[in-house]
Amino acid sequence: MIEANQLSKYFGERAAIRDLTFAIASGEVVGLLGLNGAGKTTTLRVLSCLLLPTAGTVRVDGIEVTEDPYAVRRKIGFLPDLPPLYPEMTVGGYLGFAARLRQVPSREVPARVAEAEDKTALRDMHREVIGELSHGYRQRVGLAQAIVHKPALLILDEPAAGLDPAQIVEMRHLLRGLRGEHTVLISSHFLTEISQTCDRLLVIHDGELVGQGTEAELASSMGQGGRTIEVEVRGQPADIAARLAALPGVTRAQIRSPGEATTVWTISASADIRAEVARLLVSCGCDLLRLEARTSASLESIFMAMTHKPAGGPQ
Amino acid sequence: MTAAWFIARRELGAYLRTMSGYVIAAAALLMQGILFNAFALGSEHNRLSTEVLSQFFWTYSGVIMTASVLLSMRLLAEERQLGTVVLLASSPVREREIVLGKFLSALGFLILITLPSIFMPLLILVNGKLSVGHVATGYLGLFLLGSASLAIGTLGSTLARSQLLAAIISGGMVVGMILLHPLGALTQRPLDDVLFALGIWHQHFPPFQSGMIHLRDVVYYLAVTYFALFVSTRVLEARRWR
Numbered sequence: 322m323i324e325a326n327q328l329s330k331y332f333g334e335r336a337a338i339r340d341l342t343f344a345i346a347s348g349e350v351v352g353l354l355g356l357n358g359a360g361k362t363t364t365l366r367v368l369s370c371l372l373l374p375t376a377g378t379v380r381v382d383g384i385e386v387t388e389d390p391y392a393v394r395r396k397i398g399f400l401p402d403l404p405p406l407y408p409e410m411t412v413g414g415y416l417g418f419a420a421r422l423r424q425v426p427s428r429e430v431p432a433r434v435a436e437a438e439d440k441t442a443l444r445d446m447h448r449e450v451i452g453e454l455s456h457g458y459r460q461r462v463g464l465a466q467a468i469v470h471k472p473a474l475l476i477l478d479e480p481a482a483g484l485d486p487a488q489i490v491e492m493r494h495l496l497r498g499l500r501g502e503h504t505v506l507i508s509s510h511f512l513t514e515i516s517q518t519c520d521r522l523l524v525i526h527d528g529e530l531v532g533q534g535t536e537a538e539l540a541s542s543m544g545q546g547g548r549t550i551e552v553e554v555r556g557q558p559a560d561i562a563a564r565l566a567a568l569p570g571v572t573r574a575q576i577r578s579p580g581e582a583t584t585v586w587t588i589s590a591s592a593d594i595r596a597e598v599a600r601l602l603v604s605c606g607c608d609l610l611r612l613e614a615r616t617s618a619s620l621e622s623i624f625m626a627m628t629h630k631p632a633g634g635p636q
Numbered sequence: 637m638t639a640a641w642f643i644a645r646r647e648l649g650a651y652l653r654t655m656s657g658y659v660i661a662a663a664a665l666l667m668q669g670i671l672f673n674a675f676a677l678g679s680e681h682n683r684l685s686t687e688v689l690s691q692f693f694w695t696y697s698g699v700i701m702t703a704s705v706l707l708s709m710r711l712l713a714e715e716r717q718l719g720t721v722v723l724l725a726s727s728p729v730r731e732r733e734i735v736l737g738k739f740l741s742a743l744g745f746l747i748l749i750t751l752p753s754i755f756m757p758l759l760i761l762v763n764g765k766l767s768v769g770h771v772a773t774g775y776l777g778l779f780l781l782g783s784a785s786l787a788i789g790t791l792g793s794t795l796a797r798s799q800l801l802a803a804i805i806s807g808g809m810v811v812g813m814i815l816l817h818p819l820g821a822l823t824q825r826p827l828d829d830v831l832f833a834l835g836i837w838h839q840h841f842p843p844f845q846s847g848m849i850h851l852r853d854v855v856y857y858l859a860v861t862y863f864a865l866f867v868s869t870r871v872l873e874a875r876r877w878r
Contacts, residue, residue: 370876
């Protein structure tokens with residue numbers, strides 16, 4: 322869906338982004354991470370044809386943005402960090418205007434508006450004036466204008482900015498609802514959001530791409546690639562701890578929450594040994610109730626390591 | 637050009653839904669009412685109806701230029717202030733459609749607020765005679781002058797980041813174009829002819845005011861309108877490279 326090659330954007334002598342090369346496949350949900358001023362917004366604005374790149378190429382669905390930006394814009398829905406809302410318009414009127422601008426045929430506009438309102442839980446707000454809506458609702462209207470024309474590519478710049486925790490959860494549900502219908506590129510400061518919403522991450526620092534891949538791949542590339550396996554068992558033998566510790570690759574096995582009927586074990590390993598753990602527990606006569614693998618490094622620690630800042634320090 | 641129509645319709649709705657449009661309309665009518673009474677009707681000696689009508693268009697031309705600057709200041713500067721320009725710029729809409737849509741909305745609103753002023757020429761009927769041709773020509777002149785002033789205002793709004801700055805830039809450009817004629821009086825041939833011809837008011841509006849249509853005046857106002865809108869479009873296009 323997106324192919325960026327050696328993409329650069331200069332403002333005067335200053336490079337906002339430099340030699341970015343990445344690709345995003347159709348249907349992927351990709352997170353763009355970076356500190357303030359790292360070049361995230363510039364990257365999104367170039368992809369949205371709001372800015373022309375100084376050097377390099379970007380193809381969206383096979384179309385080069387500098388050659389036919391109008392064709393590219395038909396395929397894009399963009400939500401900037403500040404939703405582009407006209408405060409004097411009603412929600413329905415505004416979404417209708419956005420749909421017409423994006424060349425939705427007039428006869429289809431009411432249906433598309435209703436569909437976008439349903440997806441963003443705005444149906445009850447159809448006749449409300451935007452200027453009188455809360456911040457959370459305005460953010461939803463911003464998202465609705467980005468999807469009203471059913472774009473192939475959805476670009477969201479800080480969609481959860483300024484929302485309270487409850488609204489962030491709602492926004493997370495809305496974003497998850499978009500999976501499968503659009504290719505989505507999200508920029509966010511909320512690492513939990515990115516971690517829970519995205520398939521893959523692009524990490525940008527000082528205008529350069531310093532990492533890309535899944536959370537586990539990034540952790541592995543940073544030497545934080547250990548895995549933690551969490552298992553819940555019933556009816557364990559007395560020597561189970563020693564047997565688990567003896568498995569190749571296991572660095573530590575400890576009980577996280579002992580219970581009367583079941584026990585939860587946390588097993589740290591240097592590789593993916595879920596199959597070996599499952600076989601061992603079953604052969605020991607345990608009832609294996611749950612087995613879950615996680616990367617041991619948090620997205621926060623990966624992000625901080627990639628952007629060369631000590632964890633817990635100011636961003 | 638369908639997008640230009642959608643933009644014009646939305647923008648015209650914004651004039652009608654917000655207070656600023658009504659405030660400008662009320663101020664324009666009030667100002668013209670006062671000027672009409674003071675200059676056109678306020679004379680102590682008897683005058684011909686055509687002189688009074690000419691005075692009406694003379695005073696109204698100043699009101700039209702002022703209203704144009706105030707109406708156009710919001711067109712693109714407000715979009716940039718609110719961040720809504722992103723909606724237009726990320727949609728499959730060409731810059732010329734954005735500029736044209738904005739300009740047409742302001743022109744439409746200027747026509748709307750000019751229509752009620754028709755009662756002033758009709759007042760002349762109470763004590764005199766009225767030439768429909770003179771009235772129509774005067775309003776055509778106002779329309780063309782308003783169109784040129786609005787196009788200059790659109791350019792000012794495209795250049796500025798805030799509405800206030802847009803009004804200052806546009807006002808400066810319109811006043812500058814008015815002053816070209818007095819400036820021409822201070823220079824010698826052939827420069828004075830060029831400056832007289834470029835001035836927006838002294839040479840090109842008085843014929844309309846007196847009920848005469850000269851093709852050169854019509855062409856002049858249309859050319860100023862086209863040129864200002866063309867430059868506005870280029871400014872918007874260039875912004876993508878920044």
